Amino acid sequence: MQVSEGGMEIKLKKAKITLNDCLACSGCITSAESVLITQQSQEELNKVLKENRVLKEMNEEEKQKIVVVSISPQARASLAAKYKLTTPEAAKKLTGFFKSIGVHYVFDTTFSRNFSLIESQREFVRRYRAKDIQPGSIPLLTSACPGWICYAEKTHGDYILPYISTVKSPQQVMGSLVKYHLGPLLGKLSNQVYHVTIMPCYDKKLEASRQDFYNDLYSTRDVDCVITSIEVESMLEASGISLADIEPVELDTLYSSLDDGNPTNHFGSGSGGYCEHVFTYAAAELFGEYSTDLTFKTLRNQDFKELTLEKDGAIVLKFAVANGFRNIQNLVQKIKRNKCSYHFVEIMACPSGCLNGGAQIRPEGEESLKDLVARVEKLYKSLKNSKPEENTKIHELYEEWLGGIDTEKTHKLLHTQYHAVEKMSNALNIKW
Ligand code: SF4
Numbered sequence: 001m002q003v004s005e006g007g008m009e010i011k012l013k014k015a016k017i018t019l020n021d022c023l024a025c026s027g028c029i030t031s032a033e034s035v036l037i038t039q040q041s042q043e044e045l046n047k048v049l050k051e052n053r054v055l056k057e058m059n060e061e062e063k064q065k066i067v068v069v070s071i072s073p074q075a076r077a078s079l080a081a082k083y084k085l086t087t088p089e090a091a092k093k094l095t096g097f098f099k100s101i102g103v104h105y106v107f108d109t110t111f112s113r114n115f116s117l118i119e120s121q122r123e124f125v126r127r128y129r130a131k132d133i134q135p136g137s138i139p140l141l142t143s144a145c146p147g148w149i150c151y152a153e154k155t156h157g158d159y160i161l162p163y164i165s166t167v168k169s170p171q172q173v174m175g176s177l178v179k180y181h182l183g184p185l186l187g188k189l190s191n192q193v194y195h196v197t198i199m200p201c202y203d204k205k206l207e208a209s210r211q212d213f214y215n216d217l218y219s220t221r222d223v224d225c226v227i228t229s230i231e232v233e234s235m236l237e238a239s240g241i242s243l244a245d246i247e248p249v250e251l252d253t254l255y256s257s258l259d260d261g262n263p264t265n266h267f268g269s270g271s272g273g274y275c276e277h278v279f280t281y282a283a284a285e286l287f288g289e290y291s292t293d294l295t296f297k298t299l300r301n302q303d304f305k306e307l308t309l310e311k312d313g314a315i316v317l318k319f320a321v322a323n324g325f326r327n328i329q330n331l332v333q334k335i336k337r338n339k340c341s342y343h344f345v346e347i348m349a350c351p352s353g354c355l356n357g358g359a360q361i362r363p364e365g366e367e368s369l370k371d372l373v374a375r376v377e378k379l380y381k382s383l384k385n386s387k388p389e390e391n392t393k394i395h396e397l398y399e400e401w402l403g404g405i406d407t408e409k410t411h412k413l414l415h416t417q418y419h420a421v422e423k424m425s426n427a428l429n430i431k432w
Contacts, residue, residue, distance in 0.1 A: 040205045040225045042235050048194045049102040065194040066186060069098045070107045070174045070255070073265060074200040075229040077380035078360040081372065082233060083243040087379050088262040092248030094198075097236070099249055105182070107255040108263050109197065112174035113272055114388035115397075116144060119167040119414050120274055121281035121389070122405070124344055128286060136162050139335065139342045142274045144169040146207035147349030148328060149418060156332055157420030163335065166415040170272065171197050171204055172213055175222025176413040177255055179215070181401050191220040199226050200357025201350065212416050228359030257386050257393070265383040270376075271353035275307060275321050275346040277388065282344075283309050287316055296321070303327050303351050306342070319344045324351035355380060 002010045045067075052064040071094055080090035095106040120142065127137040143149060143165040152160045168176070174197065179190040186193075197204065207213075208223035215221070227235075236243055250261060257264045268276030276294055283289040289309060296305040299320075304327045309317035320342045322331050328347055334340040350356050356373045363372040388394060402410045 040208065040227075042227055042231055044225050045194075045196055045227065052102055065192055066105070066182075066188055067103045067194045067196070068105045068107065068178050068182065069103050069196045069198065070109050070112070070171075070178065071198040072109045072171070072200060072354075073263070073380060074270065074354040074357060074360070074376075075198045075232070076108075076263075077355065077376045078200060078229040078357075079232060079243060080379045081376045082361045085244060087382050089248065090243065090379075091251060091263050093243050093246040094232075095251055096246045096249040097241075097243065100246070101239075103196075105252050105254070107174065107178075107252055108257070109170040109174050110263060110265060111255045111257050111393075112177055113170035113266060114257065114391050114394045115173045115414055116167050116170050116272070117266065117274065117277045117388040118394065119410075120165055121278050121285075123165055123167060124278045124282055125285050128282065128343060138344075139163055139340055140165055140278075140344050142344075142346045142348075143167055143416075144272055144274065145348045145350075145354075146203040147201065148347045150203065150206065151325070151328065151349065152332075153418055154421045156336070159336060160332060161418045161420060164418055166417065168414055168416050169207065171199060171207065171226075172222060172416065173414055174255070175208070175213060177397075179220070179222050180413060181397070182254070189218055190215055191218040194224050195222065196225045196227060197223050198229070198232055200229055200354050200360045202228060202359050203349070204228075229357075229361050230359050233361055257391060259384045259386070263383055264386040265381065266388065267385040269321060269346065269353055270355035270380050271323075271346065271348045275319050275344065278344055279307055279309070279317060279319050281389070282317055287311055300330075301327070304330075317344075318342050319346075321346045321348075321353075323348045323353050325349060 002012055004010070048065055048067060052067065055061060055064050071091070076090050076094065077087060079085075079094065080087050083090065083093075085093065091108070098106050120140075124140050127134075127140055131138045141160070141164045144167075146169070149164070152164060175195060178195045179193055183190050183193045197208070199205075205226040208221060208226050213222045251258060251263065266273045266277065268274070279294070280292055283292045287309065289311070292309060294307065296307050298305045303323035304320070306318065306320040308315050308319070318341055320331075322328055322345055328349070331340065331342075331345060331347070348354060350358065352373055355376045356369075360376070363369050398405055398410070402413065404410075
């Protein structure tokens with residue numbers, strides 16, 4: 001009903017909510033999304049593992065699919081917190097668990113995040129340099145959060161999309177690595193490799209289901225199945241075993257950045273540290289500033305903060321982190337009104353970012369969500385930091401796999417595109 005100031009009521013047309021209106025905020029799941037999500041569940045993984053076991057019994061192991069699991073550092077920290085383990089212990093026990101059920105390789109998406117961070121750094125510097133001749137180059141908005149991408153495509157379409165970084169998220173870069181580097185290395189086609197990721201939110205299932213990450217030729221996705229932290233917990237419960245009791249297994253080295261056998265991390269926020277990494281790189285590359293102060297200024301709330309670089313009394317770099325839809329909406333309105341003074345914004349849909357993802361393990365007993373997230377953050381940050389641009393394995397892969405920096409292959413395998421979706425007002429046929 002629409003009620004006028006004078007109290008007159010007018011009955012409005014019935015509103016229909018379609019899949020196109022969903023912002024994938026993990027708050028609810030529509031039935032169409034449930035179909036997509038069912039294709040991405042532990043049952044699907046179990047089916048593939050069972051088929052492999054049958055082939056083994058028939059002595060036809062060569063027909064087996066190579067099963068790969070890539071674990072995100074946020075999901076790993078959540079599981080470490082749940083089972084009261086250190087982060088390296090959780091990494092090794094998760095490797096032990098997945099290998100015990102028939103998985104061939106277990107990797108860490110911190111490794112693929114090296115590519116996402118390096119590509120974001122380069123994209124930013126290129127766009128910053130072009131900002132005076134190419135309007136619309138700046139601000140650069142991050143692209144690793146599918147909740148935010150979904151919102152931008154569905155509600156702000158063509159206007160906001162050009163500002164979004166084209167760099168693939170660590171999940172999807174790992175998809176490229178597993179299907180188009182590991183596959184050929186093992187003499188397998190991309191549809192003979194089954195790739196599962198372990199992620200902190202349901203939105204990552206929708207990201208993996210995007211048409212942009214589907215290979216028509218081999219009818220396969222770069223990531224075949226996404227399992228969340230809470231789904232790993234239920235897999236463990238179903239097998240009647242606690243992660244704490246699982247035998248640790250050494251980590252696979254091919255796509256992992258290790259220090260003395262333990263996983264490493266990137267400095268900065270729990271969502272990947274995009275803001276800090278791009279800021280330090282840009283400060284050095286554009287202004288010759290090698291030791292920068294990374295003290296954030298908190299603005300309206302803890303989830304909106306900024307970082308600036310001053311040179312000769314003027315602000316030359318102005319970066320921000322915006323978490324949660326309330327802050328994202330404010331930022332988008334500023335961009336639309338041409339009032340955004342930021343050069344770069346790390347945008348994450350979840351308040352507190354990925355460590356508080358919608359499918360991370362929830363608190364138990366007396367513990368509050370805030371305390372649990374603080375514990376997960378401590379575990380996440382407990383590892384030794386490594387710099388993506390100093391990773392020799394990554395440089396080798398640029399040369400050997402991608403044919404160098406900024407090649408056609410680099411763009412195909414590490415970058416993506418976005419699509420404006422019909423606006424809600426059109427779908428509902430409402431005249432505002
Ligand atoms: Fe997923 Fe939330 Fe991280 Fe976005 S911020 S990628 S929705 S966990």
